[in-house]
Every structure is written in structure tokens, then in C-alpha cells.
Amino acid sequence: xxxxxxxxxxxVSGTHSGPNPSPALGIARSIRYAWQHAQVDGLDYSxxxxxxxxxxxxxxxxxxSWKDVGLADAAQCLLSIAKKRNAVMIPGLDLEAEILxxxxxMSHEILTPPIFxxxxxxxxxxxxxxxxxxxxxxxxxxxxxxxxxxxxxxxxCPLWIKGPRYEAIHVQNLSDLVRATNRxxxxxxxxxxxxxxxxxxxxxxxxxxxxxxxxxxxCYMVKTQRTEQGKTWAGRVTELTPATRSLLSVHLAKxxxxxxxxxxxxxxxxxxxxxxxxxxxxxxxxxxxxxVVGCNxxxxxxASATGINLPSSRGDSQEFVRVVDEIPAKFxxxxxxxxxxxxxxxxxxxxxxxxxxxxxxNGGARAHGSKELRxxxxxxxxxxxxxxxxxxxxxxxxxxxxxxxxxxxxxxxTTVLKAVSRSTGIDVVGAYSVKTNPNQRVVESxxxxxxxxxxxxxSESDYCLALGIDGSHIVLNGPAKWWPITSDGGGxxxxxxxxxxxxxxLKLTAARLRDGDATTYLxxxxxxxxxxxxxxxxxxxxxxxxxxxxxLVDANTIARxxxxxxxxxxxxxxxxxxxxxxxxxxxxxxxxxxxxxQFRMVDLGGGAPAKYLDSVYRTILEQATNAVIRLLPNVxxxxxxxxxxxxxxSMVTLTTVISVTRRSNRRVVVIDASIADVPDAxxxxxxxxxxxxxxxxxxxxxxxxxxxxxxxxxENDVVRTSVYIPDLLASGDLIAILDTGGYDxxxxxxxxSGE
Numbered sequence: 200x201x202x203x204x205x206x207x208x209x210x211v212s213g214t215h216s217g218p219n220p221s222p223a224l225g226i227a228r229s230i231r232y233a234w235q236h237a238q239v240d241g242l243d244y245s246x247x248x249x250x251x252x253x254x255x256x257x258x259x260x261x262x263x264s265w266k267d268v269g270l271a272d273a274a275q276c277l278l279s280i281a282k283k284r285n286a287v288m289i290p291g292l293d294l295e296a297e298i299l300x301x302x303x304x305m306s307h308e309i310l311t312p313p314i315f316x317x318x319x320x321x322x323x324x325x326x327x328x329x330x331x332x333x334x335x336x337x338x339x340x341x342x343x344x345x346x347x348x349x350x351x352x353x354x355x356c357p358l359w360i361k362g363p364r365y366e367a368i369h370v371q372n373l374s375d376l377v378r379a380t381n382r383x384x385x386x387x388x389x390x391x392x393x394x395x396x397x398x399x400x401x402x403x404x405x406x407x408x409x410x411x412x413x414x415x416x417x418c419y420m421v422k423t424q425r426t427e428q429g430k431t432w433a434g435r436v437t438e439l440t441p442a443t444r445s446l447l448s449v450h451l452a453k454x455x456x457x458x459x460x461x462x463x464x465x466x467x468x469x470x471x472x473x474x475x476x477x478x479x480x481x482x483x484x485x486x487x488x489x490x491v492v493g494c495n496x497x498x499x500x501x502a503s504a505t506g507i508n509l510p511s512s513r514g515d516s517q518e519f520v521r522v523v524d525e526i527p528a529k530f531x532x533x534x535x536x537x538x539x540x541x542x543x544x545x546x547x548x549x550x551x552x553x554x555x556x557x558x559x560x561n562g563g564a565r566a567h568g569s570k571e572l573r574x575x576x577x578x579x580x581x582x583x584x585x586x587x588x589x590x591x592x593x594x595x596x597x598x599x600x601x602x603x604x605x606x607x608x609x610x611x612x613t614t615v616l617k618a619v620s621r622s623t624g625i626d627v628v629g630a631y632s633v634k635t636n637p638n639q640r641v642v643e644s645x646x647x648x649x650x651x652x653x654x655x656x657x658s659e660s661d662y663c664l665a666l667g668i669d670g671s672h673i674v675l676n677g678p679a680k681w682w683p684i685t686s687d688g689g690g691x692x693x694x695x696x697x698x699x700x701x702x703x704x705l706k707l708t709a710a711r712l713r714d715g716d717a718t719t720y721l722x723x724x725x726x727x728x729x730x731x732x733x734x735x736x737x738x739x740x741x742x743x744x745x746x747x748x749x750x751l752v753d754a755n756t757i758a759r760x761x762x763x764x765x766x767x768x769x770x771x772x773x774x775x776x777x778x779x780x781x782x783x784x785x786x787x788x789x790x791x792x793x794x795x796x797q798f799r800m801v802d803l804g805g806g807a808p809a810k811y812l813d814s815v816y817r818t819i820l821e822q823a824t825n826a827v828i829r830l831l832p833n834v835x836x837x838x839x840x841x842x843x844x845x846x847x848x849s850m851v852t853l854t855t856v857i858s859v860t861r862r863s864n865r866r867v868v869v870i871d872a873s874i875a876d877v878p879d880a881x882x883x884x885x886x887x888x889x890x891x892x893x894x895x896x897x898x899x900x901x902x903x904x905x906x907x908x909x910x911x912x913x914e915n916d917v918v919r920t921s922v923y924i925p926d927l928l929a930s931g932d933l934i935a936i937l938d939t940g941g942y943d944x945x946x947x948x949x950x951x952s953g954e
Contacts, residue, residue: 204529205236205507205508205877206234206235206236206237206238206507206509207230207234207237207238207286207287207501207502207505208237208238208239208240208279208284208285208287209226209227209230209238209239209240209288209289209290209653209694210239210240210241210242210260210281210284210285210286210287210288211230211238211239211240211241211242211285211288211289211291211293211324211549212241212242212243212277212288212289212290212295212551212671213224213243213248213291213292213295213301213481214241214243214248214249214250214253214291214551215243215247215248215550216240216248216249216250216253217249218426218427218428218430219248219426219428219430219435220247220430220484220747220798221291221292221484221551222459222481222482222483222484222486223241223242223250223291223387224241224250224253224255224461225482225485225486225487225490226289226291226482226486226487227241227253227256227482228255228487228490229486229487229490229495229496229497229498229499229776230497230498231255232490232491232495232512232828233495233498233501233502233509233510233512234498234507234510234700236256236448238286239255239256239257239283240256240257240258240259240278240284241253241255241256241259241260241286241287241311241552242260242262243260243261243262243550244257244261244263244264244265244464244550244551244552245264245550245551245552245642246261246530248396248550248551248950249548251529251719252380252396252526252527252529252530253526254526254565254773255465256933257742258849259529259815260280260518261500262276262277264551264552264555264691265552265555265556265559266555266558266559266888267550269561269659270298270301270302270559271301274298274299274301274302274303275302275303276715276872277295277299277303277309277589278299278303278309278450279754281306281737282306282308283307283895284323284794285838286308287307287308287309287310287501287504288308288310289310289362289458289459289482289497289500289501290309290310290311290458290481291479291481291482291554292551293364293479293553293560294364294365294482294553294556294557294560295390295551295553295556296311296312296317296458296480296481297317297364297480297560298556299311299313300313300314300316300317300319300430300909301689304847305876307504310410310457310458310500310504311457311480311481312454312455312456312457312458312460312480313454313456313457313459314771315454316454316455316456316944317480318892319454319478320365320460320478320479320480321364322338322340322393322477322952323335323336323338323340323363323364323393323395323475324475324477324478326450326460326871327450328473328475329477330444330446330447330449330450330453330846331443331446331447331450331462332475333464333473333474333475334475334636335474335475336395336397336398336465336474336476337350337354337395337396338365338393338394338395338396339393339394339395340391340392340393340901341391341392341394341902342390342391342392342611342901343901343921344376344380344408344884344920344921345884345886345902345904347360347376347380347392347394348373348376348377348883348884349372349661349808349810350394351370351376351768351772352373352768352772352808352810352811353395353772353773353811353815354394354396354772354774354869355768355770355771355772355773355774355775355932356370356371356372356373356375356397356399356770356771356772357369357370357371357638358370358376358394358395358396358397359393359394359395359396359397360376360379360380360383360392360393360394360395361383361392361393361394361556362383362386362387362389362392362393362633363387363389363391363392363393364387364557365387365553365554365557366383366386366387367385367399367429367477367784368546369429372770373770373883374881374882376394377829377881377884377920377921378680378841380392380921381920384921385904385906386554386557387557387558388557388558388560388561388857389556389557389561390418392641395476396517397725398465398467398474399467399469399530400465400468400469401420401421401422401465401466401468401472402420402421402422402425402429402464402465403421403422403461403462403463403464403465403466403473404420404421404422404431404434404461404464404483404485404529405417405418405419405420405439405443405447405461405462406418406420406459406460406461406464406482406483406485406486406489407447407451407459407460407461407496408458408459408464408482408496408497408499408500409451409456409457409458409460409500410457410458410500410504411455412451412452412453412454412455412457413451413452414444414447414448414451414452415496415498415499415500415503416494416496417444417447417496418435418437418438418439418489418494418496419435419436419437419438419439419443419484420435420436420437420489421434421435421437422434423435424520425519427652430484431483431485431488431521432521433488433519433520433521434485434488434518434519435515435517435518435520436488436492436493436494436517436518436519437491437517443586446822449750458480458481458500459482459486459496459497459500460479460480460481460482461477461478461479461481461482461483462475462477463475463477463479464476465480465850470690475792477601478855482496482497483486485519485521486517488519488520488521489519491514491516492514492515492516492517492518492519493512493513493514494514495509495512498936499512500945511564515667516707523913527583531808532584532671536640546634548732549851556559560691562610566591568668572881572898572899572925573630573740573898573901574896574897574898574899575888575897575899580603580604580607580938581601581604581848581851582888582897583603584601584602584604585599585601585851587603588600588601588655588853589853593853595853595854595855595871595872595933596852596853596854596855596871596872596873596876596877597852597853597854597868598723598850598852598853598939598944598947599850599851599852599853600638600640600641600849600850600853600940601848601849601850601851601940602640602644602849603702604848605641605846605849605850605940606644606846607646607669607814607847607848608848609644609645609648609845610648611812611813612629612812612841612844613629613648613649613650615812615817615820616628616629616820616839618624618817619817619820621823622821623821623824623825623828624772624828625824625827625828625834625835625836625837625908626680626822626835626836626837627653627820627836627837627838627839628650628836628837628838628839628840629650629838629839629841630650630651630652630653630674630695630802630838630840631650631651631652631653631840631841631842631845632653632805632840632841632842632843633652633653633654633659634654634655634659634664634842634844634945635805635842635843635941635942635945636842636843636846636850636940636941636944637945638660638943638944639666639933640664641676641846641849641940642663642666642668643666643667645668646666646667646668651672651673651674651695651838652668652672652673652674653673653674653675653676653805653840653842654673654675654676654680654913655675655676655677655679655680655846655909656677656679656680656682657680657681657682657683657692658682658683660675660692660694661846662674666725669693670692670693670694671693671694671695671719672695673694673695674694674695674696674697674698674802674838674840675696675697675698675718676697676698676724676763676840677696677700678700678701678704679710680697680704680735681707681708681711686738687695689849691715691716692715692716692717693716693717693718694718694719694721695718695719695720696718696719696720696721696725696761696800696802696838697712697718697720697721697722698722698723698761698763699721699723699724699750700724700734700744701736701737701748702736702743702747702750705721705723705747705750705751706750708721708754709721709750709754710758712757712758712943713757715954718758719758719759719800720758720759720760720761720800720836721754721758721759721760721761722760722761722762722763722800722802723735723736723747723750723751723761723762723763723776723891724736724763724764724765725738725762725763725764725771725783725786725787725841726738726779727764727766727779727782727783729775729778729779729782729791730771730779732766734765735763735765738783738786738904747790747875748794749791749794751790751794751796752794752796755796759799759800759835760796760797760798760799760800761798761799761800761801761802762783762784762787762798762800762802762831763804764780764783764803764804765778765803765804765805765840766779766780766804766806767804767805767807768808768811768819769806769807769843770806773811773815773819775820775821775837777819777822777826780803780823780826781826782829782847784801784827784830784831787831788830788831791831791833797833798831798833798834799823799833799834799835799836800834800835800837800838801827801831801836801837801838801840802837802838802839802840803820803823803833803837803838803840804839804840805839805840805841805842805843805844806842806843807819807841807843807844808843808844808883808937809843809844809845809847809941810845811844811847812841812844812845814845818838823837824837842941843941843942846940846941846944847938847939847940847941848938848940849940850939850940850943850944851879851935851936851937851938851939852872852935852936852939852943853933853934853935853936854870854871854872854875854876854933854934854936855871855908855931855932855933855934856868856869856870856872856928856929856931856932856933856934857869857870857871857930858930859924859929859930865875865904865905865906866905866906866928867905867906867908868906868907868908868924868928868934869907869908869909869910870907870908870910870918870934871910872909872910872936873909873910873911873913873916873918873920873950873951874909874911874913874915874916874918875909875911875947875948875949875950875951875952876909876939876943876949877909877918877936877939877943877949878942878943878946878947879939879941879942879943879946880917880918880919880943880946881915881917882919882942884919885917885919885937885938885939886899886908886923886936886937887899887900887935887936887937888900888924888934888935888937889928889932889933889934889935890932890933890935891927891928891932891937892929892931892932892933892936897935898925900923900924900925900934901923902921902922902923903921903922903923904921904923905922905923905924906920906922907918907919907920907922907924907934910951911950911951913950918936919936
């Protein structure tokens, strides 16, 4: 479109200006930077969008809430406003841009990418990464919390949980993962949630503008300051390299791009490689920072779209910084009540009601998960084993031990050990973590498969001895390994290995060994520098290093020396777990060189999730074993201490549905089990199966928006969130809570049971 006047008329949307700002105010200021007398209107969907008060806007438009209008009608209304004011519109809200692309894309007044280009921006935006020769972090888009949790347990925490279009939550641990997923799904009515590897490095961005597929201008920005939410507060702006500009130009032509855009990246500290993180189909909120240093992208876009000449300008610096400013309010604001959660505050993220629009696009909250019931296959090993228990008389809640499942897992585990031993040429042995589930049938199964038993006290050791496990097959660990303390020391004992947490522990153990106890290996637990833990020697402290060296030199006269590394891969991910192990092995290598000692045993600990055994465990164990051989060639044996990886799937908790109600647009189920029966419910998402009263079939309850509560009068009695409850589920039906054979069993308690 061509304009006869010297200054443009522009409408910009997304005017909120807070810790997590929208870009409209920056766009408006950039346009005024180029044309002092430009007509610039601000448009938004709530008076709570603080940027509406700015003098950068000549007029403001407050539109109806998205829940009150048809989407096509809303798009046509925005187009009508632009045409009546003889203006172009630059959308500053991702979902609004999508609506305009769907319903007003043929209009020259609306400067937004076509719908297929916006679709290409959705996470993980692989096409952009390929086109610009960028790497991408490990990413998973999934509809169920189970798959997200499996991904997180391999990649490790911290990581990012993101909506497909909006919002990113930094997750520090697996418990936070569930909460973050619930928030994304409930806020955005998102069927799919994106989990993305967290990369340590420098945050960098490309901002650009294009018209009908022709790249107009672009700039490169490196963040120098950011907010707690990760938003840009200051940055350094430079030109794109010719190679990057050429690649970007080709890709935007392919996408027929119109409007502004941003490509967010991280330059990973580890190797300096650039990784694509996000692509936004609009200008970024920091866009005026680029303008003040000489790259006015909004003005380039408006000039090309309107045919108005762009005045020349230059910046006085390569860097910008944001400051806070107070301005007069244009219309009254309601007082904010202290302590009221729903009060409008500066930190309110979505005054433009993008969550409401997301719910419209996704069909509402009940769109979560699959409404198509999936029957559990008749040949499923868990179902077959569970069916044998169902033939017995029981009262819910009931913990059913699936001996067939455990036996199958033990065979698989011992097969892995033998395979790794063959491939690496070193003995790899397993020691079951008894504390995970000390059930007699479990311990006897461990004994029958010739595994060692890992105990954390004399009491636990005595329990294993009473079940027929020889002392030479017991690994003794923990800060209270010699508990309970008796006047005679508990008698003379024999162990396979004893691993110590501190210099005092090492001295006490050495004294016991000199006094008659015996062990093949005497080890020291070492805490890697990259891990924070109360357990083990802090190898970063000089005093601990010297104490450890003295203690091991002394211990070397009593037993073979070992090292104990215990960091749960389910907490930090397999890659970080292997990196931390290598840190410990390198430290031990230096200790060998310093003292002349030879480490003969490495204990790798446990903490692997159940899914590892079915997927990555052999690979991880082989990598760890090869690292040991490379760095500590005198090691004769490697011990691994699985617990939950073996036994979690070996029990199910059968429970009866008490009630099914609806609350806040989701179904709420109350069952006769509780967190007293499933105390580890918040640590990982337990799989749920459902059997109607009048049916013999079991069905999988997939991911969704509903919740399962326990029977207790406690707010935290939440057995499962993010689950889809079908319409047919009713009081009296059975629900099987799977994967309760680990800490759920050993930590269960009687609260609320009347016992």
C-alpha cells in the first residue's frame, strides 16, 4: 500500500510493559524515533496492559476479551480498524498474529507472516535450525507427563518446560516438572507440552523484518543483562555476518515472511556451538534497544510497507540498557489489595488474555489427552501377573506383588551385567539396594539371582543374613552403617565392601576391621565438585583431600581400596551423571599418583529410574565401565546398586473409586488409597489403569487435565495429576496404581487407616 503523507499511521498490539513485557511500546517508540509526527495507536485486550498509558500512543483501542468474540470476527474487526485509520498493523502477540494470519492474511494492512510460516515457528522450529545451520537442544513434545518425565530422567535437570506457543518454566528437579507441566496445560489448554534441555552459555538473538519474503533488515544481539525471568534488560547489537544474512534471506523468502521476527539462541559454553532455542513470529520486546544503537527494524518494515521514505539515523553506541520510568496514568487504576493472589500486578504475565485465546484455539480444557480409551493388551506382562493376584481375595487398598515381573527384570538386569563384563573385560556385579523395598519375597528373589545386597545399617544387614544372604555378599554404605550401636560391637562380621562417608567414618571402620571384622573392599564415597550433597568427601576442600589421603593410605594395609560414587541419574540425567563420574575418577587417578595407592573397586551407586533397564542402561553402564578402565586401570571389579530400577514395576496398588466429581472444568476422582499407601506419588507420575465394575477389561488412563485425590483429609493427598478421566469412570470401579514396588512400598505408613 502507498501513502501520500510524509509520516505513517501504525497500530501496534501487545502493550504490556512489566518484567515480562510485550513489544508494542518498543515498536511505537522506534516508529516515533524515525518519524516524530507519525500517528501511532496502541491496541490491547485489557486496561491492565500498562503500556497503554504511554505518550508513545496517540490513541488506544481496548478490544473485547477473546472469550466474547468469534475468532474470524475478531480478525476482521482488527482489519477494519486498520483500514478506517488508513494504517498498517504490527501485531505484538504471538497468538493474535496467528489469528490474523488465518483470517486476514490477504490484507496489506496486516504485517504478519502467513500461517504456514507461523506454524514453522512452533517448538522446536527444526526447519529454522536446519536453514540457519544451527544445532538444537534435545527436545521432546509430548501429551503425557510420563513421557516428559522419562525424557527428563535421561536428559537431566535443570531443563525447560514450555508451552507450544507461550511461556517457559525453568525446572530444577523432577518434582518441579510435574508442577510446571500442570501449569502449562491448565494456563494454555495445551495438549502437548515441550521439554527442552537446558544449555549453559551466552544468550544471543537475531531480530529481523521482511516484506513478502524479502529480508529488509536484521541485527544480532548478545544479552549482557537479563531479568529473573530471563528477559533482556541490556544487550550488545551488531550486524549479521554475510553468511548468516544470506541463509536468513533464503529461508524468509521460502516462508514468504511479512513482519517482524526473532530467533533466540544460546552459544553453549562447553563448545561454543550455537543452538536454536525459540523463534517468535513478531518483534522482540527489546526491539527499541536495537533502534537506539542504529538499527530501526520497525521503521524499515513500515517504510517498505507504506512506501514512505525512511529518514536516516545512526546510533551513539553498540549497547543498550533498559531503565524504569514513571509516567502519568491515562485512566484510573484500581487499588491493589495486599496478599490477593488474583490482583493485577506488575508481574502479571498475560493481561492481554493470551491464555483465553489459547483455550479458544485448543478447544477448551477438556481437550487434554486422548478421549479414545486404550485397552491394556492381554499379553502385557504386568496385566498377566496382576490377573493372577486378582483371582485372590483382597480388600482395597491392596499392594499386589508381581513376582513374575520382578523375575523378568532380574533376568534382564543380570544379562546386562554379563554382556558389559564380556564387552569390557572387567567384572561388573550388581548389589540390590535393600532399603528401596525390603519385602522378604524381593530379597529372596535377589538372592536367587546371585546378586549382592546393599545395606545402610547393621540392622538391615542382619535382616539379609537372616534370609540366607552371606555376609561376603553384603555392601555396607551410609552415614549410620554401624547402627544400632551395641556394647560388643554387634559381633564379628564379614562384608563384600564397606564404603565410608567421612574421615571419622573411615577411622571407625578401619578400627573395626583391625578388631576382627573383615571386608574385601574398603571404599570412600566421593562427592563430585559439580554436585551438592551432604554425603561423601568434599574433594574441593584441601582438609578433606588430605584427610582422605591419610585415611586411604592407612586403610590400604587392611583391605583393597575402592571408591564409591553415588549420584542418582534420575535426578541429573545420564549425561551429567557420566560427566560427574569422570570427575571423580580423575580425582582418584591424581590420588593414586600422589599416594602410590591403587584403586581396585569402583561402586557406581544406584538411583536409575525403572525405564533405564528397558532402554539406555546397558549403554550407560558400558560407557561408565570404559571410563573406569581408561582412568583407573588397576580396578578389578565394578559394582552397581540398582533399587527402584529393578523393583518399581514389581508391585501395583489396587484401589477403589469412592467418588467422581467435576470442579473448575476438570474431573476430580477420590480413591480409597492415599499418599499413605503411595508416599512417592509426587516424585514421579505413576501409571494408572482402570477397570469398570462390570467389565473384565483394563484401560490405560492417559495424560489429561484431571486429578486423582486420596481418601485423607489433607490438601497434599494428591495421588496423580495431569490424567484424563473418561466419562464412564464411576464409583466402585477399580484403579491400579502401577510402579509402586520401590519407595512407595518401603515408606508407606498407616495414617488415616484406623490402624
